[in-house]
Amino acid sequence: MEEILNQYCKQDNLGLLLLSMATGSGKTYIVLKFIHSNYKEFAKQKRKILFITNLNKNLPIDELKKRFIANGNEEDFEKYVLFIDSNVEPVINNLLKLDHQIPDKFKNKIYLQLKKYIEMLQNEQLPSDFKENIKTDIRKNMALPYLLC
Structure with a gap:
């Protein structure tokens, strides 16, 4: 899955990538890792990483923030991450x-x-x-x- 994200999301002309995989396959973990590992590159290119899910539990925002804090990038979290709740x-x-x-x-x-x-x-x-x-x-x-x- 990491390879899929790297190949697909780093192309110039992107569309929507729908990841439909079994529960427990590590989708959330890998997506969080991808976001954290690539946000600087995307920001330099004035590109965005959008992660859209129908369930709040599928994107543990606190876990993502902890990754930024652990690397001393809490300011980047505040600058680059926007969490939009459902209505x-x-x-x-x-x-x-x-x-x-x-x-x-x-x-x-x-x-x-x-x-x-x-x-x-x-x-x-x-x-x-x-x-x-x-x-x-x-x-x-x-x-x-x-x-x-």
């Missing part, structure tokens, strides 16, 4: 804090279900797989763009 996480993290600012006319059935889900996610005793199911339901079935307008 679900900011809603989950902020809706309850902002609930009092949202006009009642927007607090429809979907909003109230979303709020209920978020309140459930605050319960630390719930199993993580149950919480992931709630987040999946929010992502797939809640009208988040409507709520964020």
Whole structure:
């Protein structure tokens, strides 16, 4: 896989590289290593490395930051790494804090279900797989763009 990344990502005219490999094959480890090993070269060429995943656990940002810190490059991490969360996480993290600012006319059935889900996610005793199911339901079935307008 390292060879695939090196051959494909270092070409001049790139497209999208989709890595569909078995769980446990080391994709995350190898991608983190590639990012850390090549970010300076890409920055010199004014190129970007974009890593897009549908699951937060697939890019452990803290582990990547530790690699930069271990090599004395924490400033480079702050300069070159941008982590963009899904639209679900900011809603989950902020809706309850902002609930009092949202006009009642927007607090429809979907909003109230979303709020209920978020309140459930605050319960630390719930199993993580149950919480992931709630987040999946929010992502797939809640009208988040409507709520964020």
